Amino acid sequence: MPNKPKVSVCIATYNGEKYISEQLNSILNQLSTEDEIIISDDSSTDATCEILKEYASKDKRIQLFLDQKFKDPIQNFQNALYRVSGEFIFLSDQDDVWMENKVSTVSQKLESFDLVIHDSIVTDEKLNQMYPSFFLYFGSKQGIFKNVLRSSYYGSCMAFRKSLLDKALPFPKTKEIGHDLWLGLVAELTGKVLFQKEPYLLYRRHAETFTMRGLGGKKRSIYKMAVGRIIMFYEILKFLAKYRFGTSKKTQ
Secondary structure: OOOOOOEEEEEEEOOOOOOHHHHHHHHHOOOOOOOEEEEEEEOOOOOHHHHHHHHHHHOOOEEEEEEEOOOOHHHHHHHHHOOOOOOEEEEEOOOOEEOOOHHHHHHHHOOOOOEEEEEEEEEOOOOOEEEOOHHHHHOOOOOHHHHHHOOOOOHHHEEEEHHHHHHHOOOOOOOOOOHHHHHHHHHHHHOOEEEEEEEEEEEEOOOOOOOOOOOOOOOOOHHHHHHHHHHHHHHHHHHHHHHHHHHHHHOO
16 A cells, blocks of 8 residues: 655744644644644744744654744745645645644545645634635635636645645745745646635634735725736746746657
8 A cells, every 4th residue: 555645734924822722733633643844934023933842842743944034924935835845735824723634635635636725614713603615705716817816725725736836936026926826826727726615624814814815804906906917917927938838848
């Protein structure tokens, strides 16, 4: 029987002391002894790093990269992703809760798909249900144009193969495309994507959330949104040109 593919979980933290323990506990319970959690912290000023050091001292699966000075969640996630050694990669926010069987179920799907994104239950800070399905609330589905206009790719619900990450890195040097959206777009352009309708996450919304992204967050002006979409399409075209050129050159 072949060995189970190694799982790498990447977490980007910033002032996450309030919920990080609950999140880590929900993840660690689902990992094997050979799996890993890679955590990159970006200039936290609360007790986040102390909490992480305590966990890492007791569990060798946790690797810490602290004292980063990115001031940018995209670069913070990229820092963690560059360090993965697993075949299957899961992204995690610092304040949600993974539901049972997330890792085993999604890993099974990754045998056939390059990227899997599953539904989640939206909750308040005490994990009381607000919306039973993020997919239904947000209209989540595949499509390049659809996701450039309004992204369905939320990293907290995503997992993907290492082969996809190799194509997607480095991330575009713009804040107009989140790391999770970019991974989703690259997956659609180069591989197979699955939107898994079952929820495997309690998606916690609270006052300290970095962005509510469509769940009560601030709206941008039409001008800024238009500029952002132009930048996204430019990055997509640039990626396609590079990807196709590189592919054709390898097959000559």
